[in-house]
Amino acid sequence: MGIPVIRRLYQPGHALAITNRAAGCCIGAGARLGFLGAGFDLRKLPVTSALYKEPENWRQIKGDPAIRSSLFRQVRIESPIDQNIQSALSILEELLTERGIFQCQIHFSSSQVTIWTTDDPLRYRILDQEVLRDPDICLVYPSRPYPVDAVIPHTEITRILDGMRALRMIDTNIYLRMASINIFNGMVSLTFSCDGSHYMRYDEFLTKGIPFWSGIAA
Numbered sequence: 001m002g003i004p005v006i007r008r009l010y011q012p013g014h015a016l017a018i019t020n021r022a023a024g025c026c027i028g029a030g031a032r033l034g035f036l037g038a039g040f041d042l043r044k045l046p047v048t049s050a051l052y053k054e055p056e057n058w059r060q061i062k063g064d065p066a067i068r069s070s071l072f073r074q075v076r077i078e079s080p081i082d083q084n085i086q087s088a089l090s091i092l093e094e095l096l097t098e099r100g101i102f103q104c105q106i107h108f109s110s111s112q113v114t115i116w117t118t119d120d121p122l123r124y125r126i127l128d129q130e131v132l133r134d135p136d137i138c139l140v141y142p143s144r145p146y147p148v149d150a151v152i153p154h155t156e157i158t159r160i161l162d163g164m165r166a167l168r169m170i171d172t173n174i175y176l177r178m179a180s181i182n183i184f185n186g187m188v189s190l191t192f193s194c195d196g197s198h199y200m201r202y203d204e205f206l207t208k209g210i211p212f213w214s215g216i217a218a
Contacts, residue, residue: 058200076175080129081111088132089161096157100144105180108168151186152202159206167213
């Protein structure tokens with residue numbers, strides 16, 4: 001006797017889902033009556049695990065080998081933000097501490113800064129070199145109290161920016177090309193001219209002086 005089909009699990013023309021399948025044998029009166037199968041779409045199951053948390057340990061990621069191989073054949077060219085770096089970082093300091101900016105990426109070589117605000121965190125905004133010369137840009141963003149749940153203390157923002165400025169000017173061959181700050185997860189990132197990137201807690205960054213980075217950036 002043939003085994004009856006209880007139900008077709010997948011209909012023709014429908015994409016197959018990622019599933020976990022199970023099958024069992026039905027026994028009755030000592031005889032095999034048939035088989036029962038079931039399929040579950042794992043994408044629709046409730047997530048019971050905790051949200052992934054980014055590790056806080058210092059990580060170094062090597063970049064493009066082609067860039068690394070030509071490191072000492074390139075020389076840093078002064079960018080517009082380099083010529084105005086004190087004013088630009090002062091503007092950024094106010095945005096981070098008083099204007100609701102919680103994350104920024106500073107592109108020193110291309111003279112632009114990308115920012116994210118607590119009022120509109122899903123959309124980024126770009127500040128170019130002209131904007132970074134005008135302190136009145138701060139007035140575009142409403143005044144906001146410094147978040148109480150920020151990991152980076154309000155008082156350390158200036159020190160972090162000063163450290164990044166020093167790394168930008170550290171050398172003509174090995175220098176900071178891009179950096180980022182996120183006050184909520186307490187992390188900073190550094191990408192050097194060798195295309196190597198470093199991710200670490202803000203306090204670890206502050207404890208490492210210029211001599212340390214002179215030896216490790218490449």
